[in-house]
Amino acid sequence: MGTWFEKLQSIGMSLMLPIAVLPAAALLMRLGAPDVLDIPFITKAGGSIFDNLALIFSIGIATGLAKDSNGAAGLAGAIAYLVLTSGLKAIDPALDMSVLAGILSGIEAGLLYNRFHSIRLPEFLGFFGGRRFVPI
Template sequence: MNIFGTMQKMGRSLMLPVACMPAAGILLGIGGNSEVAKFLPDIVAQVMSEAGLGVFANMSLLFAIGVALGFTKNDGVAALAAGLGYLTMVRVLGVVAPGTETGVFGGVIMGLVAAQLFNKYHTIQLPTYLGFFGGKRFVPIVTSLAACVVAGILAVIWQPIGAGIAAFSEWAAYQSPEVAFGIYGIVERSLIPFGLHHIWNAPFFYEVGQFTTA
């Protein structure tokens, strides 16, 4: 597959986790809005708010699963491997580089790794005494091991990447917002005909910037 086809597939893969957001946003908007929630029993408002937050708090995991599904023709084993790999990566990062937050980028990376390993090993044949772990069952195992390696690499390279994202956020929000928004809009509109705008949008929607809870 050429680079353009791969990028299109990536764009379609990102659509699946994005499709989860409207329902979560509605739940969070109703349950977390004091003006609306006052018409509901407290327990109902709290349940709706937490249900919406549950989706937004795990967007990285959803991106890992969505990307893996998109590159493996919606195979459930690949999704399981991506989820396992992402959780493993996060735990290992917590040990080797405490405080490192890769966000949705980490999810996308782990989804790509899981998909690649699935496509390579889902038909693997092991010796008879290990036959139970052959085929698709081997994929989650090798993905969890690969996640440890990915975590080690990210522990080294993510600090400058994260600093770059933070610096770009600062520039876009406070120094040259007009230029930043203009560049974003031109590129986003240019990519729409090719179906690649979801790749461009993902870091802006889920990574760039920061917030403080009230």
């Protein structure tokens, strides 16, 4: 176990992955704008990144925090985000945590992946063990 500073540093480093996508999305939105190239497809392509920013943060942070940067951690982050947002809507449809939900889901999924990615299940459940266990 590292110090709190090392833990925060690993979270900060995992934030760089989803943040790296933002400049490209902003450029697409600007270049497709009516006063520049006026190509709605390009504007929508950049806007789709911003529309799904919380999900992108969840996947990026989970993958960045995983010891081996495995995609199963990213899938677990996406599932955690979807479950969290659906649960919040069931409690109160007005609740919207936005990107914070993605960040929290990604941190949770990354930490759970590191803890359970090598779990062994009984033989009849063996298919669901290891990395496959974490998204479940």
